[in-house]
Amino acid sequence: MQMTVLAISLVVMAALAWAFVAAVRASGSDEVSTGVETQRNRLIALLTVVGVIVSIASLRPWPHAVSAAPAAVINVSGGQWYWDIDAQDVPLHQPVAFNVHTVDVTHGFGVVNEAGRMLFQTQAIPGYANRVDYTFDTPGTYRVVCLEYCGVAHHDMITEFTVAAE
Ligand SMILES: [Cu+2]
DSSP states (O other): OHHHHHHHHHHHHHHHHHHHHHHHHHHTTTSOOOHHHHHHHHHHHHHHHHHHHHHHHHHTTOSOOOOSSOSEEEEEEEETTEEEEOOSOBOSSSEEEEEEEESSSOEEEEEEOTTSOEEEEEEEOTTOOEEEEEEOOSOEEEEEEEOSOOSTTGGGOOEEEEEOOO
16 A cells, blocks of 8 residues: 555656646746856756755655564553453564454543653544554553543543563
8 A cells, every 4th residue: 555655656656747847948938048047047946956856865764664563462442431451461672563443432542651752642433443563661660541532431441551571
């Protein structure tokens, strides 16, 4: 899917670049080129090249690679107002895949460390299983909270799981 989107994006960008070059060429075809126009066209060409280089350089790390084979798959089920997590053995220093879904309304699955810092999150959406991968580098107790208002006891939709030291 990502390769298809990339291919479509490249084709559209090539078409836009071609239209841009054609428009620039057509704009100067029936006039005598002056020094100012030549300078302007060179500036436009330079900015285009710089823009392409900056875009490619800044987009190289995306899309993020999804780890192919997680060390553990943890199923998460959200409901009003609880989290059901089969997280008995969450490994340390190895990728873990959380498969998150809901049995009723939309919830926000968020994992918080002992310092209260949000580590990652994804939505629990009716009819879908969202996968989020994470590698725990610190053993400890992690808190799961709901990040999407889901009813009167939303604030109390909290549970915990433990990542044991090796
Ligand atoms: Cu909620």
